Amino acid sequence: MKIRKSILTSGMAVALAVSAGMAFAGPGPQTHQASAKKQALPKSNKSVNSVSRGIITAIDSERLTMSRKKKDGKTEDLTFMLNSQTERKGDLKPGSKVSVHYRNESNQLVATAVQAMPQKTASSTKKPVVKN
Numbered sequence: 001m002k003i004r005k006s007i008l009t010s011g012m013a014v015a016l017a018v019s020a021g022m023a024f025a026g027p028g029p030q031t032h033q034a035s036a037k038k039q040a041l042p043k044s045n046k047s048v049n050s051v052s053r054g055i056i057t058a059i060d061s062e063r064l065t066m067s068r069k070k071k072d073g074k075t076e077d078l079t080f081m082l083n084s085q086t087e088r089k090g091d092l093k094p095g096s097k098v099s100v101h102y103r104n105e106s107n108q109l110v111a112t113a114v115q116a117m118p119q120k121t122a123s124s125t126k127k128p129v130v131k132n
Contacts, residue, residue, distance in 0.1 A: 049112065052078060053099050059092055064111060066100060080111040090116025 054068030057077065064080045080102055082088075092098065092114060101113040 049101060049103050051099060051101050053097070053117070054078070056092065056094050056096050056098055058094060064092075064098075064100070064114060066098060078109060080109045080114075082111055082114070086111045087113040087115075089114070092116055 052066070052068060054066040056064060057067050058065040062082055064082055066078050066080065067075050068078065070076050078100075080100055090096070090098075097117040097119065099115050099117055100111050102109045102111045104110075
C-alpha cells in the first residue's frame with residue numbers, strides 16, 4: 001500500500017513538473033516562427049549601412065556636408081562625420097557629386113566611404129546625327 005502511494009505521488013510530481021515546464025516553454029512552433037522574424041530585425045544599438053548621393057556643400061578633415069534632393073523635390077542637407085577609417089576616393093571638393101556610404105551611430109551619420117562621382121562631360125552627351 002505504501003509503495004502504491006509513493007508511486008502515485010511521484011507520478012503526480014512528474015506530471016506536474018512536465019506541465020509546468022510546458023507552460024514556461026511558451027507558445028507552439030507557429031507563433032515561435034513569427035517571433036523569430038521579429039528578432040531578425042536590426043536592433044537600435046547595431047549600426048546599419050546606408051548610401052546617399054548628392055553634392056558637397058562643405059568638407060574638411062572631420063566632416064562633410066552634402067545637399068541632396070528628396071523625393072518631394074525639396075533639398076536636404078546632411079552632415080557626415082569623417083574619421084581615419086573613412087575611405088576617400090576621387091576629387092572631394094565643394095560642388096562635386098558624391099556617393100556616401102554611412103552608418104548611424106548614436107544619432108550621428110558616420111561616413112565609411114566617400115567617392116566622387118564622374119562628372120558629365122560634353123563628349124559623353126549624345127550628339128544629334130545630321131544626315132546630308
